[in-house]
Amino acid sequence: MHPRNEANRLLADEEVRRPLSPLVWQQCNRIISSWLTGSSNKISRSARSCAKIIKENLQWLDPLFQRYVETSFNRCQDPCCQATSIFFDRTDLLYLHSLATSIPHTQTRTKSDDPCLYLAEQGCVLPRIHRPYICTWFLCDLHYECFEEEHPKTQREFVRRLAEISHYRQKLSLLYDPEAKY
């Protein structure tokens, strides 16, 4: 598609949440970026504010997840990062562009059965705020065991933060596409 036509095109979630070549990944990013720069001040301000709240919540959650990863690292038989169904979705891109931060250079994989391109020997090379959200919200059994050992006050706050992220992701998605199903 010609770059000039991209601004008016609505990107479907299914177009992003799949293996993508670097070229198509860049096209998807240009479409989202064009939407943001072409939006009214009210919409772009609202999108930036959603992204800021999502980031703050991810930053709060990160040390807990970091501890869960360290605690379960040697016991995990089936690391989630080796699943081939993990992708950035459209809302991840809306969040990252609204945050005005660096965008990961590629989708998690270019071909279906490839390993995640961000998985290194010591784990994920992306800071949590730049990872696909599925990499945060999915609690495996071992991480869930760690969560259950938290103080109830921490557990409540953890759940509240995840719910707030979901709420603002949904808001972002609806800003982009008011008819989006979430």
Ligand code: SF4
């Ligand atoms: S992006 Fe990072 S956390 Fe997510 S699957 Fe890939 S390596 Fe794992």
